[in-house]
Amino acid sequence: METPTQRLWTNLWWPCQQKTLLAEEKGMQAGIINMKERLANGTTGFHEAIKKHHSKSFADLYKTKVSTTQSVEKTIKADRKLLKRLLNVVIAGRAVENFFLGNIPTIKRWRKERGYFMAKNLEEWTRQYGNTYVIFLLLNPYVFTLDPDSIKELAVSGKHGKPIDICQTFGDLYGQRFIGHGLVSEPNDKIWARRRLIFNPAFKRRYLRHVINHFNEIGDQLLLKFEKMADDKMAHDLSDIFHRATLDVIGKIGFDKNLCGLTEEKSPFLYAIRTSVDGLSKKLSDPLLEHKFWQERAFKNKVRQACHMMRDSGRKWLEERREAMMRGDNVPEDVLSLIIHCQDISPDTMTLDEILDDMVTFIVAGQETTANAISFVFLELARRPDVVAKLREEIDRVLEGRTHVEFEDLAKFVYMTMVIKETLRLYPPVTFIFKQLRHDAIIDGYRVPEGTKAMISTFVAGRNPNLHPRPLEFMPERFESGYKQRPSMYAYFPFSLGARSCIGQNFAQIEMKIFIAKLLQRYSVKLDPEYKFELIEITTLKPNGGVPCLVSHRM
Structure with a gap:
């Protein structure tokens, strides 16, 4: 089933940099994959994005107009805001159910049917899409990650701040400070x-x-x-x-x-x-x-x-x-x-x-x-x-x-x-922390543009089997000094x-x-x-x- 983004942009092809792989840095050129072939193979969200060699930032990315039967005709400079809107072109994530509400319908449905709260949604999506993925809340894309280096970049480096709109949400309630x-x-x-x-x-x-x-x-x-x-x-x-x-x-x-x-x-x-x-x-x-x-x-x-x-x-x-x-x-x-x-x-x-x-x-x-x-x-x-x-x-x-x-x-x-x-x-x-990128950053190998909001979650990290052995068991000894698999600061915060x-x-x-x-x-x-x-x-x-x-x- 196509996402609204796919339906809207079926005549466009975005050569977004998907992964900053070492092979790319050594000079590997990525080919252009025909739109029809990818859709026929069941690819959703355009995840097989073209890897653009020597791209230094999202400002360097170009959009390529593609017909359903022809290859590249023309390239022009991409609009950064539109790239943020199409982050799920590059990074895996939940299919957007509603163009304006994003994934909010899923969140509401799961709350009613499963009793899920937001952190449980993130835990479920992590099982489906891995450590890094994109969700949309209203028109805003959020990059979620459990990658330790990315958590360090977002929360410890001091390079990125809190989203102003999230802060304003806490600031006043229904007109009262x-x-x-x-x-x-x-x-x-x-x-x-x-x-x-x-x-x-x-x-x-x-x-x-x-x-x-x-x-x-x-x-x-x-x-x-x-x-x-x-x-x-x-x-x-x-x-x-x-x-x-x-x-x-x-x-x-x-x-x-x-x-x-x-x-x-x-x-x-x-x-x-x-x-x-x-x-x-x-x-x-x-x-x-x-x-x-x-x-x-x-x-x-x-x-x-x-x-x-x-x-x-x-x-x-x-x-x-x-x-x-x-x-x-x-x-x-x-x-x-x-x-x-x-x-x-x-x-x-x-x-x-x-x-x-x-x-x-x-x-x-x-x-x-x-x-x-x-x-x-x-x-x-x-x-x-x-x-x-x-x-x-x-x-x-x-x-x-x-x-x-x-x-x-x-x-x-x-x-x-x-x-x-x-x-x-x-x-x-x-259960989770919001950040907003103040400049382009590498998140789990993906180059993500300035202004994008990001989420990390100690709840999801704390229950992840890749970070904690037997994660749902209550084992105080895992924090004992000398314990081999003692949680790291990026798995417990x-x-x-x-x-x-x-x-x-x-x-x-x-x-x-x-x-x-x-x-x-x-x-x-x-x-x-x-x-x-x-x-x-x-x-x-x-x-x-x-x-x-x-x-x-x-x-």
Whole structure:
């Protein structure tokens, strides 16, 4: 079956460079293959593109008009935008079902029929088309790759940036500013680097060592929650509890605020985060929803109110902290203080809206991703008593009966670190990363033009049998030092890669380790026998239906 692209361009032949092979560099000239012969042989997407010797970039490519019975008549310089639109001429990929929507109909159909989310689509297409292929979202081609050198080029080299339109998608929700141009959504690398420098001290070892008591205090509140659930023979959703605990952690350590996640059943901030994340997820799954003003108006209003509530709270916190500092009160050196100090030194560094962008980013990202990660840890522990036994042996040996976890204890939790890494390999909260080429680049041997968007996925990489032996098995030992097939940095990157890697990764791992140590010291968990495990992606990856568990005291 011909793709819309084939039907549109059956009278054209594009001598695009398919592979920058060594043989080509040595002077091999590629021949011209007749259009009818290729179609008769079942070639789709014009994948047998003519290899053009000495082509240095896509700007050098030429289009050749071909009749169905004759060979080349004429060549003229190709239009770069059209070449991007016809990337599936060069690179294998899913046949485009709709000229304007691209592969979105497939994505929607698979979500309905198979329960697939985007990362599962990418995993399926990787099985079909290999490590590198093209898909279309609306009129935009996206090059997906698992090739290690290409991942290095895209994410580590610093040569390519974030797509502006993707950043704008996260910036506001249905007309209300959400995370705006925060650290996650700022496309300008120079602006991002300046702001990252401002916040780095709040996530360094020195500060995290200083606030270790706060991690422990909220861990102790979590223990009280588990104590109420223990031995009542009822299933409790641990995911909900971890979302509440991580909210309290980011509120206390980042802003010296009690957000009442563990103490109030209807925490306003927890509701606001969940509502805004749901709104973002719907916007991502249906890019046109924002423009359909007549659809889901009540839901959109709730999302706007949630975003406004978080930003308005941040504004009040800033005013309160500044007043406290002017009075000479003793205030913590947290994110709020860093922002105010920076403004005092250089008032033009950040606007109020930009400050609120980063505050909302820290709250939402710091709570949502860590909560999902630790939920997956306990999901695996609830069905793996052998892993729990090894963890408890390590926890008992390191803590020696203490319930307070010191900063120096964290590095001694070696097996626990492997368990966390293995969990993140299988269940990374953020499943893929977008990049946009700032210049022509070689992606897995293909020359791809400037401006093209690219995708890489730690979810797909983490489950790929070519990168991990027995990829669907939970094997913490694969991260053990000296393990022969230990995952490389390009096969495992749950916190992203390069300069744009997650600023809060050390923060999150400290939080998870303290919660795991405290809970396993006292309690055991077992999955509800009626629970059916499924993955779902609502902006971030999470277990569908939470993690319902029976909690009991440790024997």
